[in-house]
Amino acid sequence: xxxxxxxxxxxxxxxxxTQVSRWYGNVVAVNDVTMTIGxxxxxxxxxxxxxxxxLLHMMAGFLAPSGGTATLDGRRIWRNHDVYxxxxxxxxxxxxxxxxxxxxxxxxxxxxxGLPSPADAAARALELVEMTAAQDRRIETYSKGMRQRVxxxxxxxxxxxxxxxxxxxxxxxPRQRLHLMDLVRQLxxxxxxxxxxxxxxxxxxxxxQQIEVLVAGRHAASGDFREIRRRMSDRPHxxxxxxxxxxxxxxxxxxDASSSAVSLTDxxxxxxxxxxxxFTSLLPRIARDLGIHLxxxxxxDEDLESVFSYLxxxxxx
Amino acid sequence: MNxxxxxxxxxxxxxxxxxxxxxxxxxxxxxxxxLLRLIGxxxxxxxxILMEKFSIGTMLPLLGLIAGTGVIAPEIEDGTxxxxxxxxxxRPVIALTKFAVAASLVAVFGAVSTFVAAFxxxxxxxxxxxxxxxxxxxxxxxxxxxxxxxxxxxxxxxTVGVIYALVWEGLVGGYVPGARSxxxxxxxxxxxxxxxxxxxxxxxxxxxxxxPAMIIVTVGALVWAGQRLRSLSLTGDE
Numbered sequence: 001x002x003x004x005x006x007x008x009x010x011x012x013x014x015x016x017x018t019q020v021s022r023w024y025g026n027v028v029a030v031n032d033v034t035m036t037i038g039x040x041x042x043x044x045x046x047x048x049x050x051x052x053x054x055l056l057h058m059m060a061g062f063l064a065p066s067g068g069t070a071t072l073d074g075r076r077i078w079r080n081h082d083v084y085x086x087x088x089x090x091x092x093x094x095x096x097x098x099x100x101x102x103x104x105x106x107x108x109x110x111x112x113x114g115l116p117s118p119a120d121a122a123a124r125a126l127e128l129v130e131m132t133a134a135q136d137r138r139i140e141t142y143s144k145g146m147r148q149r150v151x152x153x154x155x156x157x158x159x160x161x162x163x164x165x166x167x168x169x170x171x172x173x174p175r176q177r178l179h180l181m182d183l184v185r186q187l188x189x190x191x192x193x194x195x196x197x198x199x200x201x202x203x204x205x206x207x208x209q210q211i212e213v214l215v216a217g218r219h220a221a222s223g224d225f226r227e228i229r230r231r232m233s234d235r236p237h238x239x240x241x242x243x244x245x246x247x248x249x250x251x252x253x254x255x256d257a258s259s260s261a262v263s264l265t266d267x268x269x270x271x272x273x274x275x276x277x278x279f280t281s282l283l284p285r286i287a288r289d290l291g292i293h294l295x296x297x298x299x300x301d302e303d304l305e306s307v308f309s310y311l312x313x314x315x316x317x
Numbered sequence: 318m319n320x321x322x323x324x325x326x327x328x329x330x331x332x333x334x335x336x337x338x339x340x341x342x343x344x345x346x347x348x349x350x351x352l353l354r355l356i357g358x359x360x361x362x363x364x365x366i367l368m369e370k371f372s373i374g375t376m377l378p379l380l381g382l383i384a385g386t387g388v389i390a391p392e393i394e395d396g397t398x399x400x401x402x403x404x405x406x407x408r409p410v411i412a413l414t415k416f417a418v419a420a421s422l423v424a425v426f427g428a429v430s431t432f433v434a435a436f437x438x439x440x441x442x443x444x445x446x447x448x449x450x451x452x453x454x455x456x457x458x459x460x461x462x463x464x465x466x467x468x469x470x471x472x473x474x475x476t477v478g479v480i481y482a483l484v485w486e487g488l489v490g491g492y493v494p495g496a497r498s499x500x501x502x503x504x505x506x507x508x509x510x511x512x513x514x515x516x517x518x519x520x521x522x523x524x525x526x527x528x529p530a531m532i533i534v535t536v537g538a539l540v541w542a543g544q545r546l547r548s549l550s551l552t553g554d555e
Contacts, residue, residue, distance in 0.1 A: 053551075060403065061403075062402075062403075062549070062550060062551040063551060064550065079547050079548060081402075081404070081405055081406060082405055083405075084403050084405045085405045089403045091399050091551070093396035093399070093551075094396065094397075095396040095397050095399050095400060096397060097325060097328075097329065097397055097400070099328060099329065100325070100328070105400075108324075108325060108400075111320075111321045112319070112321050112322075112401065112406060113404055113405065114405070154400065155403075
């Protein structure tokens, strides 16, 4: 391969949110978010109810920002149907006509885009999502994963610069999931601007180079996955341990630097572990050495919500 | 107009069980006419009453409601409308196409069945069949536009539509003379009255008012629906 200094400029699209807020009555769904989504795959990560769909709908022109602006390549997205020449949208809602076959559905998408040879485009898109074999069946006979794939095909039929996917991997079996992840990655590598939302860190990690974290409507963190992962696992973890001798166990745990606080409660020992991996290997060792039976070890803040709120407290600190 | 939008909408309206919803009332109307004919005393007065009460008074608003809301409300409800709206097509064009589908269905099921039923009863006596079928045609088009607008404006389109048809046109229109001039049903009747020479038919609303009112309401509803579709928002489940 040779390197040239004068590379032909390839067309890249950028979705830009500037101080975007959205509220419903008194409820703020998205609060003052500024982010730029450029070429490559970006994962929009956050717990359920964080405002991911709201944000995605504003990028897709299906919701007006209450404040701030959402633009595609500098052009306003809201009430501008021309942006759909560049955007492919895969909504989370089912959103398919069950009485059409997969072929008819994707072909209708190609025709609605006014493509010069809609049948070729539809065939190509169905091929891309490996739905050619089932294309002549009606969509109502499809599994959830298959429906998801024809939706992706319909969104890709005009070869869009920007692809927006709302929780695209939900309801897919593992094989379909891996296949779609591969596809999304490839499209990103080809220079398309892709944003997908998810509440599962592992999913985002596997596909996205860039991660934007949204918590309770706020833009909590932004970076590549290593950065986000480090921030998430570095946080103190809370555990509740029930054993045959809570007091002795508590004394032994606090003696080690992996725990920063230990308290005895009616429900057992509550431990704040500052070094996650050291604590998790230490606990069974201590129990064995002291002859204490462990009845229950449960993380008390392992849910995404608390992981994310930790991120928020970090980012605003 | 967009052929793909029309194609999908026709399939949605006719391809499944909803065609029975559209066909049921017209079939009942023709059935009643046939029955009256069979038992022997169909006269002009009976025909006019059947047309007034059942065809224009009951069937037409319900057909308008089924077709007008049916072309768009279920798609908004389940989100399939995004498939059409996320395309580089002007939203008013999508609204206009959906209206054309609804209007054509009301015309075929409403106006044609009205003509068949009236003709079955009294042939072309006094122009009753022509008058009512033309009234049903224009009234049906106006109903289709209004109910499609309702389908775009609210998720409770059917409830609102039934309340309008029953309470406003049926009850208020029946007792409050002024309200009659603001009733699609009365406008349709005014057209029927103009064309038919039947002495049993009279209308409270002049044609000079009914026709412009129909045009204004239809065009206004279409423009409003198109604009409303431009700002259609998805709230998501959050």
